[in-house]
Amino acid sequence: MNTITTQDFQLLLATQEVTILDIRDKGAFNEGHLANSLSLPITTLPNHLDALSKQNTYYIMSHSGRRARVITEFLNKNGFDAIAIIGGMKAFRQIKVA
Template sequence: MFESISIPDFETLYTETELNVIDIRETSNYLKGHLAYSISLPATLLPNMLKKLNKEKTYHIISYSGRRSEIIASFMASKGFHAVYVIGGIQHFSQAF
């Protein structure tokens, strides 16, 4: 299943529940700042790492602007994962606080 979530809704979920967040930015950008407890899994590596992810879980996919996360979430959904892309990406999430 493929879904999207707005920054305000994601912010609420993120602060109130335990989410599986995959940050698909390159590792160097992840290390400059990321959401606590997020998993760094660059978009270029993700297709080869799908076998390590659990299809029973929901994954919130975040990138810098949201464009790549939409593509990756759609790809993951086509492989049987429940993926939710965060509209606007991390650039807007950090501004939401």
């Protein structure tokens, strides 16, 4: 499975534009998310695959990274290029504070 650490993801964000797919629920997304993130909650994602492009690479953001791995595996099996962000938003927020 394709994964990236939050530290490496932060470095990636500093050097290039990426497509972030935030799979947390709308409430969590509205409380805070990374700029230019697409909100597609995990509960609705399987029914909205037609909204995604197989030409893009998607970095999958969840709360702690566990669900991101599940969705990354699902997307990869369906022909999408997806990479799970290990530690999710919880770990990313800790790095941003440090």
